[in-house]
Amino acid sequence: MTEVNKLKYLKITLFALGIFSIFGIYVLTKIWPSGWSWHGSGRSYYLEMILGIYATLGVFLIMAARNPHKHLSLIWFVVWSSVVHGGIMAVQSFDGEHNMGHLYGDVPALFLVALVLGYLTPKRLA
Numbered sequence: 001m002t003e004v005n006k007l008k009y010l011k012i013t014l015f016a017l018g019i020f021s022i023f024g025i026y027v028l029t030k031i032w033p034s035g036w037s038w039h040g041s042g043r044s045y046y047l048e049m050i051l052g053i054y055a056t057l058g059v060f061l062i063m064a065a066r067n068p069h070k071h072l073s074l075i076w077f078v079v080w081s082s083v084v085h086g087g088i089m090a091v092q093s094f095d096g097e098h099n100m101g102h103l104y105g106d107v108p109a110l111f112l113v114a115l116v117l118g119y120l121t122p123k124r125l126a
Contacts, residue, residue, distance in 0.1 A: 003122070007068065010120040014065035014075070017113065021058030026051050028105070034098070035105020038089075072121065079118045086110030 001009075029037040029047060039047050061078070064071035086107050093102045 011065045018058040018061035021054045034101030079114045082110040082114040
């Protein structure tokens with residue numbers, strides 16, 4: 001894939017990931033809680049905090065989509081924090097059968113985000 005095409009797809013990916021971070025994660029915690037939510041029934045302060053963090057990140061990803069070269073550190077933060085977050089959650093998924101759904105939900109999603117952004121993001125400025 002050419003660098004021009006990578007940049008085009010990076011912009012699309014950043015925008016889509018931003019929208020997903022703002023709205024999609026919340027929706028998935030409601031329709032597929034065993035794969036996307038780490039709390040029991042009832043109100044979860046943890047979930048509210050993590051949704052707030054991801055919604056904020058989503059706003060910044062949408063802004064980064066306009067000019068990814070100016071936001072490389074944010075994009076690489078998303079790549080590496082997704083690897084770390086996904087790795088920790090993968091291990092935690094084995095702590096009881098009630099957590100195994102995450103191995104099919106948010107864990108692979110985080111690794112996919114890291115893989116796609118890592119592939120599309122320039123390693124250095126041209």
